[in-house]
Amino acid sequence: xxxxxxxxxxxxxxxxxxxxxxxxxxxxxxxxxxxxxxxxxxxxxxxxxxxxxxxxxxxxxxxxxxxxxxxxxxxxxxxxxxxxxxxxxxxxxxxxxxxxxxxxxxxxxxxxxxxxxxxxxxxxxxxxxxxxxxxxxxxxxxxxxxxxxxxxxxxxxxxxxxxxxxxxxxxxxxxxxxxxxxxxxxxxxxxxxxxxxxxxxxxxxxxxxxxxxxxxxxxxxxxxxxxxxxxxxxxxxx
Numbered sequence: 001x002x003x004x005x006x007x008x009x010x011x012x013x014x015x016x017x018x019x020x021x022x023x024x025x026x027x028x029x030x031x032x033x034x035x036x037x038x039x040x041x042x043x044x045x046x047x048x049x050x051x052x053x054x055x056x057x058x059x060x061x062x063x064x065x066x067x068x069x070x071x072x073x074x075x076x077x078x079x080x081x082x083x084x085x086x087x088x089x090x091x092x093x094x095x096x097x098x099x100x101x102x103x104x105x106x107x108x109x110x111x112x113x114x115x116x117x118x119x120x121x122x123x124x125x126x127x128x129x130x131x132x133x134x135x136x137x138x139x140x141x142x143x144x145x146x147x148x149x150x151x152x153x154x155x156x157x158x159x160x161x162x163x164x165x166x167x168x169x170x171x172x173x174x175x176x177x178x179x180x181x182x183x184x185x186x187x188x189x190x191x192x193x194x195x196x197x198x199x200x201x202x203x204x205x206x207x208x209x210x211x212x213x214x215x216x217x218x219x220x221x222x223x224x225x226x227x228x229x230x231x232x233x234x235x236x237x238x
Contacts, residue, residue: 032078114154125200198210
């Protein structure tokens, strides 16, 4: 196995050791179950003392990234990728409502721009049908999820799609709670309809403006509800 390690500068050495090992795991160079080099070898490759290395390994073991076998060595956990994914999900759960909205603001206007450039007329017509015939209550996800997920798909950008898919449980929880308010639910559907109309006209500026307005209303409603919540991810938002 070819693993890439390089000497580390003298600043926060244990963190930098952790980062290099994690990078090797994420790149696939260190696979689940793989045995790490011996402590002397690894310390030499990284250019750190064995004390610094042991500190880093202790942290990784506490995070369940690695495990140690007496007289055999240190190994990458078999379920390491699940552990990494789980830690990301925890980070998402700890995000505030405004954190989530800011992430959406950073890319959803770009999504509609790409949809206009890349989607066929037939695909856009199907998107309008999705808005006109929202998913029935009791479906696995909310109507808002299906709308934004389909937009991301039509953008042909896998990063946008993965964002919606990763965050759907958070988004759905927020939308499900707010959807109990019939008036706002109707407003959301109307905002979606106006976005799709602009897309059908192939009017990039109008589509971006309407998406930004939709997200402005999401933020406005979230802010209004923060007085009734501690501002964590379980706040009501629309």
